[in-house]
Amino acid sequence: xxxxxxxVLVLPVMLFAGTLGTLxxxxxxxxxxxxxEPPTLQIPANPRPLAAYHRVGRNDLVxxxxxxxxxxxxxxxxxxxxxxxxxxxxxxxxxxxxxxxATKEIQGATYPVFLLASGEEVPLPNVDEVGGxxxxxxxxxxxxxxxxxxxxxxxxEGNFLPEGTRSGTVGGVPTGMKAYTLEASKxxxxxxxxxxxxxxxxxxxxxxxxSSGGALxxxxxxxxxxxxxxxxARSRDQERSETHLIASDAQLITPVYxxxxxxxxxxxxxxxxxxxxxxxxxxxxxxxxxxPSVTEVLGMNVPLTVVxxxxxxxxEQDNTAPEGMVRVVVTPRDTIPYTELNLSQLVPGGARxxxxxxxxxxxxxxxxxxxxxxxxxxxxxxxxxxxxxxxTENDFFPxxxxxxxxxAVPAGQVAYTIDASKMNGIAGLGLGDHFDLIxxxxxxxxxxxxxxxxxxxxxxxxxxxxxxxxxxGAHTQVVLRGATVIxxxxxxxxxxxxxxxxxxxxxIQTPMMIAVSPKEINKLSEVLATGTQLTAILRxxxxxxxxxxxxxxxxxxxxxxxxxxxxxxxxxxxxxxxxNSTPAKPLNLRDLLPRExxxxxxxxxxx
Numbered sequence: 001x002x003x004x005x006x007x008v009l010v011l012p013v014m015l016f017a018g019t020l021g022t023l024x025x026x027x028x029x030x031x032x033x034x035x036x037e038p039p040t041l042q043i044p045a046n047p048r049p050l051a052a053y054h055r056v057g058r059n060d061l062v063x064x065x066x067x068x069x070x071x072x073x074x075x076x077x078x079x080x081x082x083x084x085x086x087x088x089x090x091x092x093x094x095x096x097x098x099x100x101x102a103t104k105e106i107q108g109a110t111y112p113v114f115l116l117a118s119g120e121e122v123p124l125p126n127v128d129e130v131g132g133x134x135x136x137x138x139x140x141x142x143x144x145x146x147x148x149x150x151x152x153x154x155x156x157e158g159n160f161l162p163e164g165t166r167s168g169t170v171g172g173v174p175t176g177m178k179a180y181t182l183e184a185s186k187x188x189x190x191x192x193x194x195x196x197x198x199x200x201x202x203x204x205x206x207x208x209x210x211s212s213g214g215a216l217x218x219x220x221x222x223x224x225x226x227x228x229x230x231x232x233a234r235s236r237d238q239e240r241s242e243t244h245l246i247a248s249d250a251q252l253i254t255p256v257y258x259x260x261x262x263x264x265x266x267x268x269x270x271x272x273x274x275x276x277x278x279x280x281x282x283x284x285x286x287x288x289x290x291x292p293s294v295t296e297v298l299g300m301n302v303p304l305t306v307v308x309x310x311x312x313x314x315x316e317q318d319n320t321a322p323e324g325m326v327r328v329v330v331t332p333r334d335t336i337p338y339t340e341l342n343l344s345q346l347v348p349g350g351a352r353x354x355x356x357x358x359x360x361x362x363x364x365x366x367x368x369x370x371x372x373x374x375x376x377x378x379x380x381x382x383x384x385x386x387x388x389x390x391x392t393e394n395d396f397f398p399x400x401x402x403x404x405x406x407x408a409v410p411a412g413q414v415a416y417t418i419d420a421s422k423m424n425g426i427a428g429l430g431l432g433d434h435f436d437l438i439x440x441x442x443x444x445x446x447x448x449x450x451x452x453x454x455x456x457x458x459x460x461x462x463x464x465x466x467x468x469x470x471x472x473g474a475h476t477q478v479v480l481r482g483a484t485v486i487x488x489x490x491x492x493x494x495x496x497x498x499x500x501x502x503x504x505x506x507x508i509q510t511p512m513m514i515a516v517s518p519k520e521i522n523k524l525s526e527v528l529a530t531g532t533q534l535t536a537i538l539r540x541x542x543x544x545x546x547x548x549x550x551x552x553x554x555x556x557x558x559x560x561x562x563x564x565x566x567x568x569x570x571x572x573x574x575x576x577x578x579x580n581s582t583p584a585k586p587l588n589l590r591d592l593l594p595r596e597x598x599x600x601x602x603x604x605x606x607x
Contacts, residue, residue: 189306247290254283437480487513
């Protein structure tokens with residue numbers, strides 16, 4: 001009876017002891033055999049990688065093997081020297097560096113207490129943050145990550161986007177910026193950049209593709225219609241391009257990734273078919289002001305060059321000019337007369353700040369140079385400025401002057417568009433030059449014949465055909481006096497402001513804009529309509545108010561006619577010379593007629 005009883009009592013104990021020994025030998029923890037764990041800092045961690053712009057949920061922190069939230073457990077003394085944030089026993093928020101850790105009894109329980117450098121004490125249950133890592137789940141769950149999160153690490157504020165941010169790619173777009181999703185092949189140098197990296201976008205833009213009213217022209221890039229090419233015979237295969245800063249301080253939202261792109265094709269035999277091909281894409285954000293320029297360049301199918309910024313902390317740069325020197329803004333490109341300058345026109349391609357040079361303070365004062373950009377932006381430039389030159393007050397029209405050709409028209413004058421191809425001597429005229437315009441008129445023998453009133457048609461024809469010899473065959477007349485060149489032919493000012501429209505018959509081949517007196521409009525229109533030869537006479541720079549040249553005498557004024565009456569017939573007598581002088585001999589109008597030639601056969605017949 002005792003043996004079965006012993007087997008019933010002893011055998012389970014032996015089996016239980018053997019099982020415990022085996023588990024302990026295998027290193028498996030037995031919960032009921034463990035003593036109470038000492039208090040530790042428990043930092044929540046994610047057991048799996050988390051994607052960027054993902055909203056953290058409770059399941060993202062659960063370890064699927066244990067079914068519990070994963071914590072990183074650290075002894076309290078490991079916090080010494082770290083920054084801690086929590087609440088004191090009195091309910092005040094405390095923040096500072098941990099100097100020491102003590103153990104105190106609080107409400108019947110013993111807890112570690114962190115002693116801060118400020119003298120405040122924070123018990124372990126009231127700790128919210130240690131070394132930047134959050135201890136409370138409320139600070140983690142519901143927040144959106146700003147980049148990919150590696151597993152088994154705690155969460156800090158630097159891992160999250162601002163509270164209230166939406167999850168997804170749009171959450172990574174900074175305020176004031178817009179996102180583009182582009183094929184990576186359009187961005188040279190985009191591979192290798194990570195989330196949050198900043199860069200600039202540059203492009204070599206063909207000038208022929210830039211429209212005068214587009215975003216690029218507004219940012220300082222001139223269209224082809226505004227550029228005077230020094231080589232007009234340039235081959236069409238050689239496009240003129242200019243490097244330009246398209247976007248500055250752009251930010252990478254999503255690095256290069258691959259996705260399947262579906263394309264469809266159709267044929268007569270197979271019909272419509274679809275296939276997928278991998279394509280690399282990237283998401284980037286640009287500032288709102290750069291959106292029009294980026295969109296315009298993308299429409300040109302021009303590759304964009306990515307210029308990455310340094311990832312190191314930005315050191316403060318000392319832009320202070322040396323003593324006695326002043327930084328002066330200069331133009332990086334040719335300026336167009338009568339246009340309003342904006343800040344982008346002062347910034348060279350590929351840069352973010354206006355170009356400046358150092359000049360002595362005395363030189364700036366003596367020449368009255370406008371050194372700062374705010375003294376230049378918004379002003380209407382009076383003349384063309386070469387790259388690298390500074391601005392003075394004389395380079396601009398008065399404040400408030402609107403842009404356009406009207407700004408250059410002097411008071412009391414009007415602007416007139418004329419065809420420069422109809423004038424001689426126009427090639428040497430430049431913007432702002434003063435000149436006189438002379439019309440050369442041939443002698444009007446038809447009018448002279450009418451004055452003589454010859455009845456004989458042969459005599460009238462001889463006069464019209466120039467048989468009457470005069471001292472001069474033409475005379476000059478001053479059509480314009482002191483006219484001003486507003487826009488020379490082929491200049492950027494003419495291309496920018498001088499739009500010429502009309503029928504093909506009235507089309508102006510080489511337009512130029514001049515300022516003339518309103519009283520001279522009728523005379524100028526008359527000589528242009530009659531096709532009279534015109535010659536421009538340039539005035540000296542300091543001779544704008546000098547007395548202009550005078551009209552030459554009309555040669556026909558030297559022809560005088562007296563009527564003689566012989567019987568009932570009228571016979572005109574023509575004299576050449578001044579009215580006060582007495583001609584030696586009147587002209588015989590019959591002598592003006594060509595003599596008839598007599599043939600030899602006729603002479604023999606007469607004999």
